Amino acid sequence: MANALSILKDVFGYGAFRGPQADIVDHVVAGGDALVLMPTGGGKSLCYQIPALARQQAGHGITIVVSPLIALMHDQVGALHELGVEAAFLNSTLSMEEANAVERKMMRGELTMVYAAPERITTPRFLDLLDTLQAKGQLSLFAIDEAHCVSQWGHDFRPEYRALALLHERYAGVPRIALTATADGTTRADIVQHLQLQEARQFVSSFDRPNIRYAIEEKKDASLQLLRFIEREHAGEAGIVYCQSRKRVEEVAAMLCKEGMDALPYHAGLDPEVRQRHQDRFLREEGVVMTATIAFGMGIDKPDVRFVAHLDLPKNIEGYYQETGRAGRDGLPSDAWMAYGLQDVVNQRRMIDESPAPDEFKQVLRGKLDALLALAEATDCRRVRLLGYFGEPSQPCGNCDNCLQPPAVWDGTEAARMLLSTIYRVQQANNLHFGAGHVMDILRGKVTDKVKQFGHESLSTFGIGAHFSEQQLRGVLRQLIATGALAVDASAFNTLHLTAGSRAVLKGEQPVQLRESISQPAGRARRERGSGKSAPSAAAASLTADGQERFAALKAWRTGVAKQHNLPAYVIFHDATLAAIAALDPKSLGELEGVSGIGAAKLDKYGPGVLDALQALA
Known part of the structure; x- marks a missing residue:
């Protein structure tokens, strides 16, 4: 450890290890296998970079780093060069001559680390290089970054990662360290199984990112809500806005630009050169807001991202945690803000139901979505809920929207029974199914052309829910769909259908508790911000x-x-x-x-x- 501490100070400029870093480094330097779960910004890279340097100094040779993205390789290698560390990458951006030069350096022992994608590492050519290094006793360590990509239960599944099991089979004496920032119990078990890490020591850090403030609000006018959030909290600061569709990414970027912000779009439909240019500007310039699909972000090391906003509901908590974790990597105060609504729930349910996946897989996906919806609808501490998902007990943080401004709660059981009863009666009367808007019109007693067309003003439930607002009823519908007490048929104009779970609610056996709608999100005055002016660092x-x-x-x-x-x-x-x-x-x-x-x-x-x-x- 004396040598590792010397490397930490002399190369990286830090006086002490943080958290479990020292134990991880000690274990890996000694030749042990490790599975490391550490939040974004927790210092995962040091956990293999320092062992790579220490083991090379001890005569063990080169470290191979498995990395899923070209941008991530470039950033890591560039940062290592600035530290005076000999590192290189092998990927499609290199010419054949450049790639050959890297391979020759590998063979001559002139590199400490080589970064490559799993697809390249498992090719016969690359394996031949590894065989030669192994024969010379110069294959020191395999570091498998973003290891959650190996799991079909994770949010960034990359089937190519499955082939990495051959590293253990073919080079059994070479230690391996697998690292990820996001893995629940199911994903963790998948990593262990598919990377054959049954004998590896597991290091699980706290998933808590105390510098990030979590806030989730009901979606009304999402674009306006986002604009107010940025202007109020993060004017002139760097941030990421995630949207589900490419079209929405373009619209939001244009809207922010129109309002005087430096915003750029990023999605897979853009020309690769445009995507790269936008990513480079985000990394190199200050105060740029990137509006993006989830194709953007993995491996982005920019430390001063002050906010991550979601305009659409992610698929699961792992994805949400990974994406929000891109804020505040420098440990300074940052925000994770999200707006979501009924249509988000409908869309996510539809994508799961319509997928060609086996029923067992769909059931797991539904469970993960339910956990995220529970986080969104929660009236207690967001952080407690989030950490609880990863199996980590905690106390209320005093820093999320619910802690800062506890929401009022109302009993929506009566409204839920009325909605389900109305859905039952319209189906009985016409042998047809209808969408949410029409059902709410009936319940609230609105005589629309559609209500008159089908004679629904004569139903016994017509007008009996007039004392409920449309906003309240949408909240009830959202929770009924989220809990499976109501289904949406996307193939038939998003019509509503009763399910087996409807019975308990209709009978009053299952209460429905909801948060009151809050028109303005909590904590809006928590930091001194100039209105529309760039904030100090x-x-x-x-x-x-x-x-x-x-x-x-x-x-x-x-x-x-x-x-x-x-x-x-x-x-x-x-x-x-x-x-x-x-x-x-x-x-x-x-x-x-x-x-x-x-x-x-x-x-x-x-x-x-x-x-x-x-x-x-x-």
């Missing part, structure tokens, strides 16, 4: 006026260096490191040496520039 919030000036100068210097090196600014130094420098106001390289985030290579490379930038203010 969260990292520099505690600095004095002089410190703020130094911080601004350091950011300007960093921007220039990042452009010169064609790298995201955070790869040079994180905001937290710049804030620490600004607070210290160092006058020499010796004073800079102890700042967290400045290792030997960065001190040598950037130290003089930092001092020059500060000196220019004097």
Whole structure:
């Protein structure tokens, strides 16, 4: 561990390990297999990068890192180069000549780490390279990043990951470390089975991200709600907005741009060059809002994403947790905001029901969706619910919307029975099924053309729910569908159907408790924000006026260096490191040496520039 601590300080610039990192590094350096579950921003990469360096120094050779995305490989390798670590990637962006050069470096022992996708690693050519390295005793470690991709129960299933079992079968003596930020019990068991990690030691960190504030509100005018949220909380700051469809991504990006925000769309239907350009701008520029489908985000290391917003309901809690976890990787206050409504529930149920998957698989998907819906409808602490899903007990956080402004609850059992009774009666009267809007019109006593056409003003339930608002009834319908007490037939214009679960509600045996609709989300004044003006960096919030000036100068210097090196600014130094420098106001390289985030290579490379930038203010 003395060597590992030396690497941590000299290469990465940190004085101590966090959480379970020390135990993981010690175990892997010694040649043990490991399964690591650690939240985004918890320092997973160090758990294999430090063992890779330590084991190479001990003569064990090269580490192979399995990575699912080209963008992730590029970012990781670029960051390692800045630290003075010899690393490379092998992927489709390289020419044959460039790829051959990387392979020759591998064979000569000139690289510490090589990143590659699972599809490449399991090809005969790559396996031949590994066989040669193994024969020379120069195959040190396999690091399998984003290991949840191996599981069909996860949210990013990649069947190519299943083939990685051959690494254990073919190179049994080479240790393996599999890492992920999201895995419930079912997904974890799948990882162990398919990667043959039965003998691996499991390290499960807390899933809590205390710097992220969770808020979920009822969808009314989602675009306007999003606009108000960003203007009120995060004007001028970087964020990600997730939408379900490509069309919606384009619409939201255009709307935000029209309102004066720097917003870009990202989805699989865009030209690859456009997608790459947009991703590069998001990583390299400040205050960019990316509106995207879930195709965007895995492996994005940008530390200063201040918010993640969902305009549509994700498929499950794992997906929600993974996506919201892209906010606040620097540990500073950030937001996870979501708006969802009845149509979200209908759409997700329909996608599951219409999928060609086996019934057993559909049942698991329904269970995962139910857990997410329970989180969305919850009246108690969001964080307790979220952590409970991953098997982690906790106490109310005092920081989510429900803790900050406990919602009023009303008994929707009577309204639920009236709705189900109305659905039963219209079906009996006409042998037809109808949608939510028509059923609510009947219950509230609205004489529409459709009501008159089918004679539904004569039904015994006509008008008996006039004291309920449409918003209340939509909330009841949403919960009935979420709990399976009501079904939606998407193939017949989203008509409503009773189910076996309807009986208990109709009989009054199953109560329906709902949260009162809140027109304005909680916590809207929790931070001082200028209306429509760019907010100061969260990292520099505690600095004095002089410190703020130094911080601004350091950011300007960093921007220039990042452009010169064609790298995201955070790869040079994180905001937290710049804030620490600004607070210290160092006058020499010796004073800079102890700042967290400045290792030997960065001190040598950037130290003089930092001092020059500060000196220019004097």
